[in-house]
Amino acid sequence: MDYQLMYDITPLLLKAAWVTLKISFWSFWLGLIVSSILVATRLSGILILVWLSRVYVSFIRGTPFFVQLLVMYYGTPAFGIELDAYNAGIIAIGFNIGAYMSEAMRGSILAVDHGQNEAARSLGFSGFSTFLYVVLPQAAGLMIRSVGVLTVIMIKSSSLVSIISVVELTYQAQRIIGSTYKPLEVFAVAAVLYLIIIYGVRYIIDRSYDHYTRYLH
Amino acid sequence: MKLNFVPVLSYFDSLLAGLWWTILLAVSAGIISVFGGILIATIINYTSRIVSAPLRFFVWLFMGTPLLLQLWLFYHGWAQLDILLPAMFIGIFGLGFHYASYNADVYRAALETISHGQYEAARSLGFGHLRTLFLIIIPQAMYRSIPQLGNNLIIMVKDTAILSIIGISEMVLAAQYAISVTYRPFEFYITVALIFYAINLILESLLNHYEKKSLIKL
Amino acid sequence: MINSKEKAMVEVINVKKSFGDIHVLKDITLSVEKGKIISIIGPSGSGKSTLLRSVNHLETIDAGEIWFDGVQVNQPQLKGRAFEKHINRIRQKMGMVFQQFNLFPHLTAIENVTLAPIKLKKMAKKEARELGRYFLAKVGLTDKEVVYPSKLSGGQKQRVAIARALAMEPKVMLFDEATSALDPELVEEVNQVMKQLAKEHMTMLIVTHEMNFAQEVSDRALFIDEGYVVEEGDPKMLFNSPTQERTQLFLRKMLTE
Numbered sequence: 001m002d003y004q005l006m007y008d009i010t011p012l013l014l015k016a017a018w019v020t021l022k023i024s025f026w027s028f029w030l031g032l033i034v035s036s037i038l039v040a041t042r043l044s045g046i047l048i049l050v051w052l053s054r055v056y057v058s059f060i061r062g063t064p065f066f067v068q069l070l071v072m073y074y075g076t077p078a079f080g081i082e083l084d085a086y087n088a089g090i091i092a093i094g095f096n097i098g099a100y101m102s103e104a105m106r107g108s109i110l111a112v113d114h115g116q117n118e119a120a121r122s123l124g125f126s127g128f129s130t131f132l133y134v135v136l137p138q139a140a141g142l143m144i145r146s147v148g149v150l151t152v153i154m155i156k157s158s159s160l161v162s163i164i165s166v167v168e169l170t171y172q173a174q175r176i177i178g179s180t181y182k183p184l185e186v187f188a189v190a191a192v193l194y195l196i197i198i199y200g201v202r203y204i205i206d207r208s209y210d211h212y213t214r215y216l217h
Numbered sequence: 218m219k220l221n222f223v224p225v226l227s228y229f230d231s232l233l234a235g236l237w238w239t240i241l242l243a244v245s246a247g248i249i250s251v252f253g254g255i256l257i258a259t260i261i262n263y264t265s266r267i268v269s270a271p272l273r274f275f276v277w278l279f280m281g282t283p284l285l286l287q288l289w290l291f292y293h294g295w296a297q298l299d300i301l302l303p304a305m306f307i308g309i310f311g312l313g314f315h316y317a318s319y320n321a322d323v324y325r326a327a328l329e330t331i332s333h334g335q336y337e338a339a340r341s342l343g344f345g346h347l348r349t350l351f352l353i354i355i356p357q358a359m360y361r362s363i364p365q366l367g368n369n370l371i372i373m374v375k376d377t378a379i380l381s382i383i384g385i386s387e388m389v390l391a392a393q394y395a396i397s398v399t400y401r402p403f404e405f406y407i408t409v410a411l412i413f414y415a416i417n418l419i420l421e422s423l424l425n426h427y428e429k430k431s432l433i434k435l
Numbered sequence: 436m437i438n439s440k441e442k443a444m445v446e447v448i449n450v451k452k453s454f455g456d457i458h459v460l461k462d463i464t465l466s467v468e469k470g471k472i473i474s475i476i477g478p479s480g481s482g483k484s485t486l487l488r489s490v491n492h493l494e495t496i497d498a499g500e501i502w503f504d505g506v507q508v509n510q511p512q513l514k515g516r517a518f519e520k521h522i523n524r525i526r527q528k529m530g531m532v533f534q535q536f537n538l539f540p541h542l543t544a545i546e547n548v549t550l551a552p553i554k555l556k557k558m559a560k561k562e563a564r565e566l567g568r569y570f571l572a573k574v575g576l577t578d579k580e581v582v583y584p585s586k587l588s589g590g591q592k593q594r595v596a597i598a599r600a601l602a603m604e605p606k607v608m609l610f611d612e613a614t615s616a617l618d619p620e621l622v623e624e625v626n627q628v629m630k631q632l633a634k635e636h637m638t639m640l641i642v643t644h645e646m647n648f649a650q651e652v653s654d655r656a657l658f659i660d661e662g663y664v665v666e667e668g669d670p671k672m673l674f675n676s677p678t679q680e681r682t683q684l685f686l687r688k689m690l691t692e
Contacts, residue, residue: 059410059414061417062413062414062417062418062421063375063410063411063413063414063417064375064376064377064378064379064389064410064413065375066378066379066381066389067378067389067406067409067410067413068410070389070402070406071402071403071406071407071410074396074402074403074406075402075403075406075407076403077402078219078220078401078402078403078404079403113537115533115535115537116537116539118493118533118537119531119533119537119538119539119596120539121493121526122491122493122526122529122530122531122533122600122609123526123527123530123550123551123555123599123600123603124523124524124525124526124527124528124551124555124603125523125551125554125555126519126523127519129554129555133550133554134539137541138539138540138541141541156282156283156284157283158283159283159284159285159286160283160285160379162285163382169286170283170285170286170289173286173289174289177289177293178293181293181296181297182297183289183290183292183293183294183297184290184294184297187286187287187289187290187294190282190286191278191281191282191286194281194282194283194286195281195282198281215540215541215542215543215583215584215585216540216585
């Protein structure tokens with residue numbers, strides 16, 4: 001085990017890990033937005049929107065993310081859209097994770113007891129206000145765990161953007177392996193960094209979960 | 218926006234050839250992941266914590282790092298040990314071990330749901346420890362894991378696309394070759410996606426059908 | 436049926452309601468004058484809850500009219516946002532108390548009570564809190580102000596629910612089997628609050644299984660069965676010497692349970 005090498009490559013990999021974090025950060029929020037749109041259209045009751053939402057989610061979940069990424073980067077120029085790899089990556093991840101999140105969101109919104117809706121409506125709240133003040137706060141607690149699991153999966157999927165030459169953690173690891181021929185050492189450092197990122201995210205999710213469910217205890 | 222799917226039609230047979238390899242890869246890796254998972258889960262659950270520690274470590278490691286990174290490790294790792302393996306092997310085993318970890322998790326959960334009473338009943342009938350495990354507990358755990366295992370397998374089929382990165386000639390690589398000649402990335406990638414989608418729908422309906430049938434059995 | 440020259444607070448006129456093939460309300464007509472307390476009794480499935488819920492349009496009736504304080508509640512000609520606005524305005528003047536309490540679990544007792552005044556009446560937070568404290572005191576829960584519903588007993592939850600409904604200063608209170616989900620020893624504290632409201636001449640429509648309570652508190656009682664009003668009249672008379680045989684059968688069954 002070449003410990004000296006591991007020590008030497010750490011700064012490089014740290015920089016690349018930071019890129020992974022940035023990508024994950026932006027993809028997460030894009031995913032939430034996409035997810036919210038999907039849930040809103042799915043629960044809207046307008047048939048064409050419901051259908052579109054279902055088809056989108058089904059397609060995204062039923063096809064490999066890698067292929068979606070390739071379409072987003074290599075396929076979009078056919079429509080006159082030129083995306084750089086970094087943005088293509090974020091958009092592809094966001095659109096992908098949004099589909100999965102929408103199922104979690106929808107499930108938790110529907111899981112909020114219908115009586116809550118009735119109580120709020122009987123006080124005179126509009127449908128939207130009821131959703132905002134009564135249903136959503138409760139659904140949040142229910143969906144955080146699932147969203148957390150999805151976020152971890154998303155961070156691992158982000159490794160695929162290395163293929164379109166985004167200099168994130170996996171890309172850098174592969175490059176270093178290619179020049180040093182010490183895959184085990186490089187893998188070890190890269191793995192540790194991924195695990196730190198993932199545990200960091202898990203921590204944030206757990207604290208958020210505690211916050212949103214504090215009224216339950 | 219000028220899409221032209223004609224080239225896709227002319228290269229369709231190569232895509233289908235790639236599909237054949239995709240299926241082969243999925244089946245091979247699937248078998249490894251299913252049985253590897255059982256093995257791992259059994260060892261972890263039924264041996265001392267010290268003995269199972271390295272296995273638990275690897276499961277944790279494989280579940281917590283990206284598949285692609287693991288593939289790079291294997292791809293270059295064997296070469297470093299001067300063992301030349303065809304990319305196909307590395308792909309199948311890499312994918313297989315990755316999902317064996319996830320399946321082991323599923324099995325372990327299933328093993329825990331089988332009440333201790335079953336174990337006691339078997340022992341009191343005279344079954345030895347190992348025979349109880351292999352004849353009574355593990356088969357039940359396997360049966361209960363099937364839905365989640367099915368889901369994992371469906372996910373794994375999609376991950377075969379990643380194997381194109383280490384040069385395995387499955388469907389995505391076939392498409393990329395065609396793209397390098399015809400310059401129609403969108404058309405080919407969308408077609409590949411649709412083929413995957415079709416496979417996914419078939420597999421999901423199979424799983425659904427099986428779940429319905431087994432519910433009736435219970 | 437009492438005919439009054441004074442405009443009734445709530446008027447239900449020839450109301451019909453079906454759920455699919457099941458005709459829950461076949462033809463109901465009922466009048467509630469201001470300050471009166473009407474109790475509605477009947478077997479499960481008789482439609483009494485559906486009737487109550489139609490008053491604030493939680494259920495949409497198929498035919499007939501429902502009037503509240505001179506305004507028609509169900510207005511089939513109004514659609515979409517216009518109807519939304521109309522019905523929200525009406526509901527703000529009504530209060531409903533549910534069998535399952537339906538307190539907002541993510542809010543404390545006082546937050547439950549003040550949410551609607553703050554968001555709907557645009558009340559200042561300070562003012563709303565004063566109001567909240569007043570109503571919590573009224574139901575006897577001053578010390579539970581900052582407590583979350585998960586820490587309250589059933590009776591306490593229901594009392595907070597009543598305070599929450601009262602905080603909007605409604606003109607009518609609708610009680611949908613308010614004590615049916617409570618353990619017997621917790622029923623009395625809720626009944627006390629309702630009795631107090633009755634003394635203050637709040638207009639109340641009470642759907643209940645509690646015959647004794649209904650007799651004590653209400654000005655008029657209705658027995659509904661299979662979608663029709665079978666009998667209506669003075670509570671003492673209806674509960675003790677009903678004229679209709681179905682009423683007698685029902686009361687006998689209730690007594691033996």
